[in-house]
Amino acid sequence: MTAYRNRPEGRRADPTRQGPEDRYADEDDESYEDEEFEPIPAGQAAQMGLRQAAQLTGRDPSGVTSVQPTEDGWRIGVELVEDHRIPASTDLLGLYEVDLDADGEVLSFRRLRRYQRGKGEVG
Numbered sequence: 449m450t451a452y453r454n455r456p457e458g459r460r461a462d463p464t465r466q467g468p469e470d471r472y473a474d475e476d477d478e479s480y481e482d483e484e485f486e487p488i489p490a491g492q493a494a495q496m497g498l499r500q501a502a503q504l505t506g507r508d509p510s511g512v513t514s515v516q517p518t519e520d521g522w523r524i525g526v527e528l529v530e531d532h533r534i535p536a537s538t539d540l541l542g543l544y545e546v547d548l549d550a551d552g553e554v555l556s557f558r559r560l561r562r563y564q565r566g567k568g569e570v571g
Contacts, residue, residue: 487522488521488522488550492552494515494524497524501528504554505542507528507530511526521552530542539564
């Protein structure tokens with residue numbers, strides 16, 4: 449008698465039963481690349497943009513300043529602390545722009561400007 453791996457003794461495989469690789473063989477084998485996927489939600493994009501900007505620069509995050517949808521995903525504005533000072537009201541901040549694709553991966557990253565905390569744009 450032949451022993452079968454992972455089967456009780458004496459039990460043989462059913463030749464009419466389909467295995468996992470054959471289960472979907474008759475279905476359409478079209479590529480899913482043409483399907484449109486929902487982008488990540490705005491809140492999640494904001495969190496990811498802030499986290500990734502902080503990781504790329506090694507600077508402490510201050511907060512998200514803007515979230516804007518784009519053709520490719522999201523454009524996130526974030527503030528990072530460029531230089532901690534005493535008192536904290538004199539910290540030097542940087543305003544960064546992070547472009548994310550629909551999955552939250554960074555497409556582009558750049559610093560727009562630097563300014564002292566409390567002395568941002570007026571108006």
